[in-house]
Amino acid sequence: FLIHALAGLGGYLLGAVPFGIVIARLFGLGDLRQIGSGNIGATNVLRTGNKFAAVLTLLLDSGKGAIAVGLTFLLTPEPQAAHAMLAAGFWAVIGHNFPIWLKFKGGKGVATTLGVLLATAWPVGLAAIATWLATAAIFRYSSLAALIALAAAPAYAWYFATPQHAILAGLLAVLAWARHHENIRRLMRGEETKIGKKKTV
Ligand code: G3P
Numbered sequence: 380f381l382i383h384a385l386a387g388l389g390g391y392l393l394g395a396v397p398f399g400i401v402i403a404r405l406f407g408l409g410d411l412r413q414i415g416s417g418n419i420g421a422t423n424v425l426r427t428g429n430k431f432a433a434v435l436t437l438l439l440d441s442g443k444g445a446i447a448v449g450l451t452f453l454l455t456p457e458p459q460a461a462h463a464m465l466a467a468g469f470w471a472v473i474g475h476n477f478p479i480w481l482k483f484k485g486g487k488g489v490a491t492t493l494g495v496l497l498a499t500a501w502p503v504g505l506a507a508i509a510t511w512l513a514t515a516a517i518f519r520y521s522s523l524a525a526l527i528a529l530a531a532a533p534a535y536a537w538y539f540a541t542p543q544h545a546i547l548a549g550l551l552a553v554l555a556w557a558r559h560h561e562n563i564r565r566l567m568r569g570e571e572t573k574i575g576k577k578k579t580v
Pocket of ligand 1: 415416417418420421422423487488489490521522523525562
């Protein structure tokens with residue numbers, strides 16, 4: 380139990396680093412929470428018009444999920460490692476979505492979830508990323524791409540990995556859908572902002 384608790388705590392603290400806010404501030408783009416959707420993720424950084432800052436946010440937010448899993452793999456003794464990695468990944472996304480540093484008001488966890496999936500079972504991560512890219516290419520909505528990619532992730536995990544991976548992917552998908560409730564409403568009303576558009580919603 381102690382090993383899982385430590386992996387979870389480490390994952391949470393890593394996940395709680397709000398890279399979008401840090402990058403936006405470093406690049407002089409202002410407070411992300413006052414821009415676009417107000418979300419702290421890469422999609423919203425892109426609405427400032429700075430593509431480099433957006434890509435950097437995407438890499439760091441997914442990287443922190445992958446690193447939480449990777450560090451747990453390195454630090455955990457063998458029999459517990461597999462489960463501890465799943466726990467660290469889950470808590471990294473919780474950290475991103477509910478960061479203690481931002482009074483628990485964080486992001487939607489898409490990039491971090493993709494990083495966690497890549498690090499826990501790379502074919503699952505690749506399949507989810509491919510689904511995101513294909514959906515985004517067709518419909519041009521970041522939120523819709525995330526909703527579809529993450530809804531498919533448990534099936535990918537079931538097929539490419541283990542039932543435990545599928546459970547993790549299922550939990551993360553439910554969480555992401557819940558965090559996207561405003562996006563879902565905007566999508567249904569036809570009011571969601573397309574990728575790269577700066578319009579405030
Ligand atoms: O990754 C979050 C994305 O799916 C939606 O972001 O800023 O449009 O709410 P945003």
